Amino acid sequence: MIRFLLKGLLRDRSRSLLPFITVMLGSALTVIGFSWTNGAMSSMIESGARFSTGHVKVMSRAYAKEADQAPNDLALAGAGSLLAGLAREYPNLDWTPRIAFGGLIDVPDAQGETRVQGPVAGLAVNLRDPGSPERGLLNLDKAVVRGRLPERPGEILLSDGFAARLGIGPGATATLISATMYGSLVVQNFVVAGTVRFGIAVMDRGAMIADIDDMRGALDMADSAGEILGFFRDSPYRRDEAASLAAGFNSARHGDGGEFAPRMVSLHEQSGLAQTLDFAAQVYSLMLVFFILVMSIVLWNAGLMSSLRRYGEFGIRLALGEDHGRLYRSLIAEGTIVGFLGSAAGTALGLAVSYYLQNTGFDLGSMLKNASVIVTDVLRARVTPASYVIGFVPGLAATFLGKAVSGIGIYRRETSRLAKEFEG
Amino acid sequence: MTETPLIVTKDLTKTYPMGLHTIAALDSVSLSFDKGEFAGLVGPSGSGKTTLLNIIGSLDTPTAGSAVVMGQRIEALTHKEAARLRNRHVGFIFQTFNLLPVYTVYENVEFALLLLGLPPAERRRKVLAALEWVHLADRAKSRPAQLSGGESQRVAIARAIVKEPDIILADEPTANLDAQNSHNILRTMARLNGELGTTFIFATHDFKVMQYLRRTVTLIDGRVDTDQQTDGRPGTSGAGEQP
Structure with a gap:
């Protein structure tokens, strides 16, 4: 049949x-x-992970509580040894330190007086180290609109829309007015190496990317980092594995009660991302x-x-x-x-x-x-x-x-x- | 000793609802048919011929009265039992041939045997024998669309006889055929009746068919008007030779 x-x-x-x-x-x-x-x-x-959260992120406990405000006075100290330890303990992840900061970009005229100013959100990343994953993570090579990526100390990238609004381009001098991690005033000159497109309106209106060594010097944050981001090297984000990794890291440091002790959070735990x-x-x-x-x-x-x-x-x-x-x-x-x-x-x-x-x-x-x-x-x-x-x-x-x-x-x-x- | 009739109906009634009224398609029909009969139900359209044929073939059930076919009460049969009765004892021949268009002549005839669960070799033997009977063995691989009307009806006959049923019910089997083909088909049926003893009951108002009948039951408005024995020997007009 x-x-x-x-x-x-x-x-x-x-x-x-x-x-x-x-x-x-x-x-x-x-x-x-x-x-x-x-x-x-x-x-x-x-x-989101590449720009801000990482698959996992290590911050000081105090910083983690106020992470939305990027409180650099609560940043991780001894970032170099912590980074080396993370690389040793979790070899399947790429680790990279970052500092988020804010301030004003001031553009001087020929006499050195303020010509134009604008508020800026900044991100300090490891730009110049050849072994750094940041260029790939932030897609910087493709995102450049004008100029080039920073190659020398003191060079920065500005969001293209922001640079246009300020009336400057590659080669121009821009002064960052901000605060050190101890609360002192910072006035630091940078050279605009190039402009980039972030793809998000709020960032394109006023953002800068600087090398982390330059910003450590500017913000008085030697061997410090606001946060250390970890990325699974072999594949995309894996929620359960990241959560287990963070739980294991935090559990091993449970006895260290200091506010500046490192704490690991997974992508899902950040900024209401889980919801x-x-x-x-x-x-x-x-x-x-x-x-x-x-x-x-x-x-x-x-x-x-x-x-x-x-x-x-x-x-x-x-x-x-x-x-x-x-x-x-x-x-x-x-x-x-x-x-x-x-x-x-x-x-x-x-x-x-x-x-x-x-x-x-x-x-x-x-x-x-x-x-x-x-x-x-x-x-x-x-x-x-x-x-x-x-x-x-x-x-x-x-x-x-x-x-x-x-x-x-x-x-x-x-x-x-x-x-x-x-x-x- | 008298042989038990194959089919007995007693006060058989079938009504259909029609709006607020009911229409009686059959009204207290009492008949019996013996083995080997070559009988016809004749009458105008709407006289109840097809309804009676459907009930005898267990395709339909009576509203009142009883119909006993091969010793089984039609009104009491389940779907499964009715299907078994049709499968083993009843063959149908329809006005429009009703061949399954996607299957070949051979497969159309074989289908009834598949339902009986016969082994392939036996099926093949019986199908070829049935096709020989209707002189269509050479068209076994043809599809229904490739056949003439007369050939299609002969395939339908082969399909009806292949399982060697006790009863063949033919509803207006010549309605779609010309005179030549009608006579050929009717001769084939008469030959089957004579040689195999298969009981044939026709529903028809075709005079050509009536010529072949040995018993003619006339239905008028769902009632039996007359029930006559006839000679079943047709004239020669329009009749051809072998199909």
Whole structure:
């Protein structure tokens, strides 16, 4: 009987090809949509991580409590030895120190008097050390709009919009007015090496990036760092592993009660990111459920249409002595065969596209005028083990349910009526 | 000793709701058919011929009265039991042939045997024998769309006889055929009836069919009007030779 059903499926395209294509496309779109959304979320996490949170971050306990205000008077002391210790203890992570600061950028005129000023948010990173991961993390090579990256002491990068507003460009002198970690006034001259695009309006309005050695000197923070960021070297952010890492680090230093003792936090623990990401995950799940629901309804209707068209055939099969249950089961078997093949093909197609988008990505940078520091210019999908089942299971289930529901008509219509419909 | 009739109906009534009223398709029909009969239900459209055929074939159930076919009360059968009765004892031939279009002639005829669960070799033997009977063995691999009307109806006959049923119910089997093909089909059926002893009951208002009947039951408005024995020997007009 299975051979009989298979022959019918192969010969009647409306019975096989149309549902097959529907299931295949539905499954493929689900897999691609899932992987793409997954990739977008990972990309969002990674962008935030690279610019600000790291996958994990080490701060002093006191600093951690006020981290939003970047209180440099509570920064980590002895950052060099702490960094070396972290690199030794966690060799699978890249570690990099940073100092966040704020102040005013003052642009002098020919007489040395203030020509124009603007508030600035600053980030000091290891720019000049060849072994530093910062250039890659902040996408600096691509984000430069004018000029070049700092190569010599005393050189900085300004956000391009900010530099334009101040009326300066590469080679100009800009004076930073800020405060040391001990609260004293700082007035330090820098040379603008280049301008960059951050990709976030608030940063593009007034931000600077300086080398951490320069800023340690300027802010009187020798061998200090506001925070030390850690990044998984081999792959994107892994929530559970980061949380376990932070818990282990903090547990080992539990006995050290000092306010300046280091404390590690994972990405999720920072700036309400846990809630944001959980909310995003919920929204994402709802979208996925909606998508699957739509696909199920489409497949159900396809099954219904197919069954309605075949009521006459069912009638003649009943007249020839096939019982209702067997006919119903054969209909579901057909649906399951088509659903299985369509879902498998759709999953394979979806995975192929997703892997391509994961490896090659979609290069927004080529469409935009400039890449940016924070917002990634290459959007990528991300294939996870869930990608292998997210399209297959609903594809199969929707086909099965579609046939099961639409086939109920076999029971609800009188046998003589079904047989008669064949003649129409 | 008298042989038990294959089919017995007693006060068989079938009504259909029609808005606020009910329409009686059959009204207290009492009939019996013996093995080997070549009988016809004749009458105008709406007289209840097809309804009676459907009930005898367990495709439908009576509203009142009883129909006993092969010793089984139709009104008491479950879906499964009715299917078993049709599968083992009843063959159908329809006005529009009702062949499954995606399957070949061979597969259409084989389908009834698949339901019986016969082994492949036996199925093959029986299908080829049935096709030989209707002179269509050479069209075994054709699809219904490639057949003429007469050939299609002969396939339907092969499908009905392949499981060697006790009863074949034919609802207007010649309605879509020209005179030549009608006579060919009817001769084939008469030959089956004569050689295999299969009981044939027709629902028809085609005079060509009536010529072949040995018993004619006339239905008017759902009631039996007349029940006559006839000679079943048609004239020669329009009749061809072998199909």
